[in-house]
Amino acid sequence: MDIFVHFKSIIVDILTDMGHADLDFSRINTEPPRDKSHGDIATNAAMVLAKPLGLKPRDLALKIAESLQTNADIEKVDVAGPGFINISVADGFYTSRFAEIVARKEQFGKPEANGKKLILEFTSANPTGPVHIGHVRGTVFGDSLANLLQWSGYDVFREYYVNDAGGQIVTLARSAFLRYRECLGDDIGQIPQGYYPGEYLKPVGQDIVDKFGDKLKSMPEAEWLPLIRDLVMSSMMKMIKQDLELLDVKFDNYFSESELHASGAIDKSLADMRARGLVYEGVLPPPKGQLPDDYEEREQTLFRATDWGDDIDRPLIKSDGSYTYFAADIAYHRDKYMRGFNEQIDVLGADHGGYVKRLKAIVRAVSNDEAELDVKICQIVKLVKNGEVQTMSKRSGNFITLKELHSEVGKDPIRFMMLYRKNEAPLDFDYDKVTEKSRDNPVFYVQYAHARVHSIMRQAKETLANFDMDEFDFTKANLALLTDSSEIGVIKSLLNWPKTANVAAEFHEPHRISFYLYELAAQFHSLWNKGKEMPQLRFIVSEDEELTHARLALVRSVAYILKAGLDILGVNTPKEMR
């Protein structure tokens, strides 16, 4: 139970008792004050409600404070500044609340299922090559956000949109065909400009040889292309899935774009939109700035995106008569809505920032404002090695792949560091730092805190008679014995976990979890260090078993919450780090 929610409800009760049940309580905040000397909880209740009641904020605050004073969990109430009510909570309250963590363990603060379905689309890397550094951040972000939303009670569906329609797949097939000829002994020379040059297509060339022998060589392209197209696609997807497994990412579904074309879903969604008057024939104003070389003004079939918040209406049909990518996107998001997803999230790369408005417009339009889409943009990642930024060139296909990155640093640093920054802020990924065993390296620092808990438990098993972490019932510990300010400090942080996680879920911001975990780890390490100078604060006090049990309950609880958080991030929780 979130203690801030708890105290807010107490305040609401007081106001209700005062006869103000009809007020809008939603603007009341209960939160930790910036300045610790102001107590544990500050509320703006009086300032927010003074006006509708025709009272001065301070007068109302004093009234509320008077009632709060009678609450046994509250040690002290002050009215300060323009009308803040500062509450100091009795230590006994914390230790009694803390009992809930000891009882619920990793589940502490986890809300009940809310019965809502949500679809999260992420990664969606083009199926033309391996997963590379450009996809990693969005992948980790999306997967962890999915975990986070599951934690907070959503029924989450992870989906990968496979862009398997259009020209790039033809190019891919042609590139594979070159490798096929190479396998048959032809000298193919340099891979031509515009083709996919990567080595990863060589085994595909061999696969084609194995399946078709040399008979494709003499065929015209129109005949061999459909034959090898599916083969190339499926081996690309297989490769991508293997790459994603390196990060422990699994999708519930891979949604094929070409399927939308083939099944008539695009025709259907377009017909539906026409029927609703969302489509018209018209001429767009030419784009500002540099005009494309082959620009020609013409009448097009347009979606009235501007009616739904976009800047400009969007074309649905290309000059050759086929559907635009955008038309497929409409059908796709419509399909998600038809599947019952009224909450949708798309995770995109920084280069797709310009798509946010039109995507939101799509979801609003196809659902007639019943569904909502949030688009999260992940900024680029700069790889830093030996203090230098690693440059990559897209033309040569010289991307650092996930596989390479993974083989150098492993899963945990990748996942943690990709989430150790707000998604819309650029991120430097430092190869050297993430493998360092020091406080500078947040991954190590947090994981080490978890390992340290287990180390202490092993130590306790040796020192104490009849103690085994897995069998000991920590709920029997006398938690009221935890009275030192730094112990209470750790308890307070642990009790903040539900609020942190719920806010992170609400705003779709998993990075808040990593920052919280880092702070919790720092606090725990600091408490451990205190025991060096003040032996009476050590966790294991051999002459006082009762106190030791209480402290071990605290130590154990740190690991519960670290695990709850690291599970959301998808980072391992080692029991030792030797």
Place this chain on the structure above:
RNA sequence: GCCCGCGUAGCUCAGUUGGAUAGAGCAUCGGAUUUCUACUCCGAGGGUCAGGGGUUCGAAUCCUCUCGCGGGCACCA
């Protein structure tokens, strides 16, 4: 030109969707330091929250303008 994001300590960044004297880590400076297997620890200094104007009891946060950086701007996927 237009749209989106960003601009916070010397550096890298948080900032609980409007709260009180704006925080953390690194770096700098000043002390302490051989252990519950492990990362040393404690403290201090450091700010025009890019800049101007506005909204109100109160703004890093909301509105507006300016500057700077990044991304995007018919039909590609």
